[in-house]
Amino acid sequence: xxxxxxxxxxxxxxxxxxxxxxxxxxxxxxxxxxxxxxxxxxxxxxxxxxxxxxxxxxxxxxxxxxxxxxxxxxxxxxxxxxxxxxxxxxxxxxxxxxxxxxxxxxxxxxxxxxxxxxxxxxxxxxxxxxxxxxxxxxxxxxxxxxxxxxxxxxxxxxxxxxxxxxxxxxxxxxxxxxxxxxxxxxxxxxxxxxxxxxxxxxxxxxxxxxxxxxxxxxxxxxxxxxxxxxxxxxxxxxxxxxxxxxxxxxxxxxxxxxxxxxxxxxxxxxxxxxxxxxxxxxxxxxxxxxxxxxxxxxxxxxxxxxxxxxxxxxxxxxxxxxxxxxxxxxxxxxxxxxxxxxxxxxxxxxxxxxxxxxxxxxxxxxxxxxxxxx
Amino acid sequence: xxxxxxxxxxxxxxxxxxxxxxxxxxxxxxxxxxxxxxxxxxxxxxxxxxxxxxxxxxxxxxxxxxxxxxxxxxxxxxxxxxxxxxxxxxxxxxxxxxxxxxxxxxxxxxxxxxxxxxxxxxxxxxxxxxxxxxxxxxxxxxxxxxxxxxxxxxxxxxxxxxxxxxxxxxxxxxxxxxxxxxxxxxxxxxxxxxxxxxxxxxxxxxxxxxxxxxxxxxxxxxxxxxxxxxxxxxxxxxxxxxxxxxxxxxxxxxxxxxxxxxxxxxxxxxxxxxxxxxxxxxxxxxxxxxxxxxxxxxxxxxxxxxxxxxxxxxxxxxxxxxxxxxxxxxxxxxxxxxxxxxxxxxxxxxxxxxxxxxxxxxxxxxxxxxxxxx
Numbered sequence: 001x002x003x004x005x006x007x008x009x010x011x012x013x014x015x016x017x018x019x020x021x022x023x024x025x026x027x028x029x030x031x032x033x034x035x036x037x038x039x040x041x042x043x044x045x046x047x048x049x050x051x052x053x054x055x056x057x058x059x060x061x062x063x064x065x066x067x068x069x070x071x072x073x074x075x076x077x078x079x080x081x082x083x084x085x086x087x088x089x090x091x092x093x094x095x096x097x098x099x100x101x102x103x104x105x106x107x108x109x110x111x112x113x114x115x116x117x118x119x120x121x122x123x124x125x126x127x128x129x130x131x132x133x134x135x136x137x138x139x140x141x142x143x144x145x146x147x148x149x150x151x152x153x154x155x156x157x158x159x160x161x162x163x164x165x166x167x168x169x170x171x172x173x174x175x176x177x178x179x180x181x182x183x184x185x186x187x188x189x190x191x192x193x194x195x196x197x198x199x200x201x202x203x204x205x206x207x208x209x210x211x212x213x214x215x216x217x218x219x220x221x222x223x224x225x226x227x228x229x230x231x232x233x234x235x236x237x238x239x240x241x242x243x244x245x246x247x248x249x250x251x252x253x254x255x256x257x258x259x260x261x262x263x264x265x266x267x268x269x270x271x272x273x274x275x276x277x278x279x280x281x282x283x284x285x286x287x288x289x290x291x292x293x294x295x296x297x298x299x300x301x302x303x304x305x306x307x308x309x310x311x312x313x314x315x316x317x318x319x320x321x322x323x324x325x326x327x328x329x330x331x332x333x334x335x336x337x338x339x340x341x342x343x344x345x346x347x348x349x350x351x352x353x354x355x356x357x358x359x360x361x362x363x364x365x366x367x368x369x370x371x372x373x374x
Numbered sequence: 375x376x377x378x379x380x381x382x383x384x385x386x387x388x389x390x391x392x393x394x395x396x397x398x399x400x401x402x403x404x405x406x407x408x409x410x411x412x413x414x415x416x417x418x419x420x421x422x423x424x425x426x427x428x429x430x431x432x433x434x435x436x437x438x439x440x441x442x443x444x445x446x447x448x449x450x451x452x453x454x455x456x457x458x459x460x461x462x463x464x465x466x467x468x469x470x471x472x473x474x475x476x477x478x479x480x481x482x483x484x485x486x487x488x489x490x491x492x493x494x495x496x497x498x499x500x501x502x503x504x505x506x507x508x509x510x511x512x513x514x515x516x517x518x519x520x521x522x523x524x525x526x527x528x529x530x531x532x533x534x535x536x537x538x539x540x541x542x543x544x545x546x547x548x549x550x551x552x553x554x555x556x557x558x559x560x561x562x563x564x565x566x567x568x569x570x571x572x573x574x575x576x577x578x579x580x581x582x583x584x585x586x587x588x589x590x591x592x593x594x595x596x597x598x599x600x601x602x603x604x605x606x607x608x609x610x611x612x613x614x615x616x617x618x619x620x621x622x623x624x625x626x627x628x629x630x631x632x633x634x635x636x637x638x639x640x641x642x643x644x645x646x647x648x649x650x651x652x653x654x655x656x657x658x659x660x661x662x663x664x665x666x667x668x669x670x671x672x673x674x675x676x677x678x679x680x681x682x683x684x685x686x687x688x689x690x691x692x693x694x695x696x697x698x699x700x701x702x703x704x705x706x707x708x709x710x711x712x713x714x715x716x717x718x719x720x721x722x723x724x725x726x727x728x729x730x731x732x733x734x735x736x737x738x739x740x741x742x743x744x745x746x747x748x
Binding site: 032037048053123239 | 400405406407408409410411412413414415416417418419420421422424426427428449450451453454456460462464466495496497498499500501502503504506508510512515613614
């Protein structure tokens with residue numbers, strides 16, 4: 001197959017998949033800057049997706065690489081309840097990359113972009129030692145609401161004691177919890193390559209082509225504007241599980257402090273400090289996905305460990321006041337894309353995270369995934 | 375010196391240099407998304423800055439790497455006359471990177487960010503084989519003007535026949551044209567390392583720490599709102615010279631078609647098609663920077679070749695109706711940061727680019743810089 005040998009060639013491959021015109025664009029790619037009509041406030045997320053770090057071409061198809069690079073960014077907007085409206089792509093292109101492969105990668109990305117009506121508005125292309133994508137995606141925080149009243153409502157507080165902890169993910173035939181599924185996908189794909197898909201189809205799909213839970217996040221953020229929601233302010237919080245439950249759950253529990261540290265400008269009324277909050281996880285090994293328990297057959301603790309620490313998971317981890325759960329379920333069914341809702345447990349006043357009463361630190365050694373751990 | 379060994383360590387180095395709070399931010403970095411109050415229209419630019427491709431640590435200081443990574447992105451906003459309001463940083467961190475080096479890189483970047491009152495609002499960090507930065511920067515297209523009337527005015531057309539072609543760059547003591555200066559900087563730094571700075575201080579500075587011409591670009595775009603500017607609509611166009619004059623000038627001359635191809639939504643009234651436009655360059659070898667002519671002493675054609683093809687140049691290449699030049703000079707002096715304005719020549723009806731009547735193709739072989747040229 002012909003190799004990529006010019007920037008113009010890459011640009012024409014891009015043009016074949018990504019239209020340059022879009023009603024929201026004033027000036028698309030090809031000039032110094034792109035210009036577009038913007039919502040305010042605007043949510044923005046930017047992520048790296050690098051070969052050998054985040055994916056391997058040995059078991060990702062080109063389409064899956066393109067799809068997932070965009071999907072993981074959209075997942076961040078989903079967690080903020082935002083409405084994506086555009087993205088930019090920076091591409092690091094290794095020597096002798098097959099141009100048909102690159103065209104297929106753009107095709108996979110463009111399919112998701114079309115699904116979300118998302119124009120590619122610019123970016124950069126450079127040669128480099130290994131393949132890498134850096135995508136920045138942005139969107140309005142809330143459809144049809146702007147100004148200081150709109151922003152951050154979805155993020156206005158961390159969890160509170162008694163809140164229900166749950167996951168929103170894609171439906172699956174077993175109504176099983178997806179925790180650990182992408183980590184299993186990684187393990188079996190690394191071991192067996194794409195042959196693993198035969199025995200572990202959903203685990204591999206969770207790793208290769210995760211679904212960003214945009215409709216669910218948007219439905220959650222829209223709830224806060226509903227008259228039926230009156231009561232505790234903003235009794236919702238969501239984040240995606242890219243680093244795994246054991247690392248991301250403390251962030252959710254400490255959400256309010258974290259948001260203040262991050263420069264949040266909203267007032268802390270009705271927010272208690274969450275420094276001492278903990279969580280009691282009530283799901284059982286039986287709730288885990290059958291592919292996960294089959295892989296760890298007879299080794300329940302291994303399955304549980306993978307469920308508690310596995311990252312690269314793009315279900316939304318959420319906390320909500322228990323009396324609001326019925327209303328929330330109804331809304332998700334009506335306009336949230338009817339995601340699977342898996343109850344994980346409750347927010348507790350007692351510090352620390354416990355699974356079935358056992359401290360997580362006693363179940364799992366180590367501190368979770370870090371790119372730079374030595 | 376200690377090596378970087380955790381993501382948290384990198385985050386605390388970032389926190390030391392980049393404040394998390396800013397009046398424009400609703401939610402800064404640390405959550406899934408950043409959220410900020412946005413202008414509309416919004417201009418956005420995203421660029422890669424990769425070791426061994428765009429810089430070398432052998433002759434860039436850490437501060438210069440951090441500074442330039444942000445500066446080249448700001449230059450794109452400058453060319454659009456935009457007002458930067460935030461940026462995100464994606465960092466690819468190689469094994470065993472010295473943490474003091476990384477802290478100094480953040481310091482260099484933060485100095486420029488402070489100068490522009492620009493919050494760092496998010497991004498991503500990953501391990502990788504070699505050091506890389508991917509920055510996305512955004513800002514309002516025009517201060518205090520928003521809605522469909524504001525956008526793109528600065529970009530509304532390409533050049534027209536008879537327009538004056540000129541460069542806006544930093545002042546220098548010789549009032550010399552900066553064309554080719556960064557290319558010379560690259561050549562001598564590659565040859566002699568930082569020892570080259572002694573003999574070629576301005577050439578090295580042009581490569582190591584280019585100034586984004588933000589005030590000049592903003593003053594130019596603000597001109598279009600002035601009563602004194604009435605007449606031809608939008609008789610201005612600017613771009614930066616990152617790929618060199620011989621590649622970028624045809625883009626300026628073909629600007630209108632290019633903008634339409636890029637998805638521009640404005641109407642083509644008063645815009646003639648520029649397919650047949652050319653340029654007559656009138657500057658002489660004597661106008662070039664003394665460091666450039668000294669390096670190529672006795673070899674005028676070499677100096678000229680470097681001036682015509684050298685890239686990585688962040689002066690703004692502009693075209694303006696001749697009768698508006700006085701007003702433009704006055705505005706630039708008053709509120710454009712008083713840049714050096716170097717006349718390069720005129721836009722001609724005759725196709726092709728000529729220097730002193732000689733076709734560029736006859737002076738220079740090849741087609742200019744391409745990362746993927748084979």
